[in-house]
Amino acid sequence: MFDRVTYINIAKLYTLKGGVRIKEALDDCAIIQDAYMTVIDDKIAAVGKMDDLKLTDEEVIDLDGKIVIPGLIDAHSHLVFYGDRTNEYALKIKGASYMDIYALGGGIHATVRATRAASFKELYDKARATLEVFMHHGVTTIEAKSGYGLDKCTELRQLRVAKKLDEDLPIDIVKTFMPGHALYKDYKNAKEYFDMIIKDVLPIVVKEDLAEYMDCFLEKGVFDVDESRYILEAGKRSGLKIKIHVDEIEDIGGVDLGVELAATSLEHLMVTDETNMDKMKEAGITAVILPATSFNLRKPFANVQKMKEKGLIIALSCDYNPGSSPCNDPILMARIASRGLSLTPNEVLSMMTINSAKALDREGIIGSLEPHKQADFVIMDARSFDEVIADLGQDHVEAVYKKGVRVC
Numbered sequence: 008m009f010d011r012v013t014y015i016n017i018a019k020l021y022t023l024k025g026g027v028r029i030k031e032a033l034d035d036c037a038i039i040q041d042a043y044m045t046v047i048d049d050k051i052a053a054v055g056k057m058d059d060l061k062l063t064d065e066e067v068i069d070l071d072g073k074i075v076i077p078g079l080i081d082a083h084s085h086l087v088f089y090g091d092r093t094n095e096y097a098l099k100i101k102g103a104s105y106m107d108i109y110a111l112g113g114g115i116h117a118t119v120r121a122t123r124a125a126s127f128k129e130l131y132d133k134a135r136a137t138l139e140v141f142m143h144h145g146v147t148t149i150e151a152k153s154g155y156g157l158d159k160c161t162e163l164r165q166l167r168v169a170k171k172l173d174e175d176l177p178i179d180i181v182k183t184f185m186p187g188h189a190l191y192k193d194y195k196n197a198k199e200y201f202d203m204i205i206k207d208v209l210p211i212v213v214k215e216d217l218a219e220y221m222d223c224f225l226e227k228g229v230f231d232v233d234e235s236r237y238i239l240e241a242g243k244r245s246g247l248k249i250k251i252h253v254d255e256i257e258d259i260g261g262v263d264l265g266v267e268l269a270a271t272s273l274e275h276l277m278v279t280d281e282t283n284m285d286k287m288k289e290a291g292i293t294a295v296i297l298p299a300t301s302f303n304l305r306k307p308f309a310n311v312q313k314m315k316e317k318g319l320i321i322a323l324s325c326d327y328n329p330g331s332s333p334c335n336d337p338i339l340m341a342r343i344a345s346r347g348l349s350l351t352p353n354e355v356l357s358m359m360t361i362n363s364a365k366a367l368d369r370e371g372i373i374g375s376l377e378p379h380k381q382a383d384f385v386i387m388d389a390r391s392f393d394e395v396i397a398d399l400g401q402d403h404v405e406a407v408y409k410k411g412v413r414v415c
Contacts, residue, residue, distance in 0.1 A: 011065040023375035028357040049410035078147025078383030080363035083324035086151035090121025122155040147383040154188030166217035187223030197234040225261040297326035298344040322363040352396040382411035
């Protein structure tokens with residue numbers, strides 16, 4: 008017996024029908040006004056105008072003029088860690104640099120110390136609370152990176168926590184192994200560290216199915232192109248797909264490596280120039296932009312308008328992490344993106360749904376509301392998504408559904 012539910016009297020149904028958006032199509036969310044949507048079990052069965060609806064023997068839910076959007080997809084997060092770095096905020100506002108904070112024992116290494124000391128339960132409970140906030144704000148799929156362990160035991164613990172959360176909660180978690188987040192003081196150089204990862208950690212990650220992707224922070228003073236290639240090629244040989252942090256502070260060749268390794272996405276891209284945009288376009292690599300990070304660090308935003316002009320596939324994400332972007336509110340991130348990147352609400356929504364699905368290789372099953380796709384959707388008490396973005400404080404999310412089941 009099918010569980011059939013039809014939602015009626017939807018003021019605007021943002022279907023995002025038609026696939027990934029680029030250029031002018033970003034502003035077209037394939038909206039059906041005065042709409043209905045039928046869900047059977049965990050899939051969208053039909054969408055259309057109320058005038059064309061013919062009800063059968065099914066449950067009917069009247070949305071009374073509210074809007075419906077696809078479930079939001081956050082394609083870049085550092086979900087599992089312990090501790091916080093609140094004490095660094097005032098220092099940054101007063102002008103302290105990363106190295107100033109590092110000299111005081113702060114920065115990423117402070118999070119590594121706290122994460123290494125945390126138990127599985129402590130990591131699980133903290134990340135679960137974070138995920139519940141994400142879900143409340145409409146996120147139904149999220150990527151989660153490791154990278155705050157930087158040793159065998161803690162990297163595996165982070166990934167196992169993410170896997171357990173994926174099993175326990177209705178939100179889908181796409182797991183990314185990111186041993187190349189920093190070089191901790193345990194090791195003399197990147198090769199020594201990565202040799203340990205390749206020998207002692209990567210086989211376990213693959214055997215236990217703990218990750219789908221591998222990532223590395225390719226940046227001056229972190230890992231260079233050759234070091235990044237060394238670990239990412241090992242991941243690729245083991246069957247992991249590739250994501251890379253590139254061009255956040257300086258361009259040191261990250262886009263070229265992403266093209267060489269056929270990366271699914273390149274992420275940050277705050278200083279990416281037009282030549283590299285052309286390379287990404289040609290290679291079909293998704294650009295994952297992190298506007299809350301630029302806002303929080305008071306750094307320039309990525310040149311999204313030029314990326315649009317070039318025809319890149321652009322996704323937006325919160326970049327949730329304890330240092331540069333402690334943001335687990337995608338609606339806040341969307342409001343920042345619209346203002347900071349001069350994007351319309353429709354463009355923002357395209358980048359947070361179907362294009363973010365593309366950044367995770369899932370555009371065939373999520374990211375839009377059309378027949379045969381997963382019934383991941385958000386009901387919002389608003390007249391339009393424009394209203395949601397134009398507001399700066401109101402919470403418009405009324406209900407969140409994952410695979411046809413209400414989860415918030």
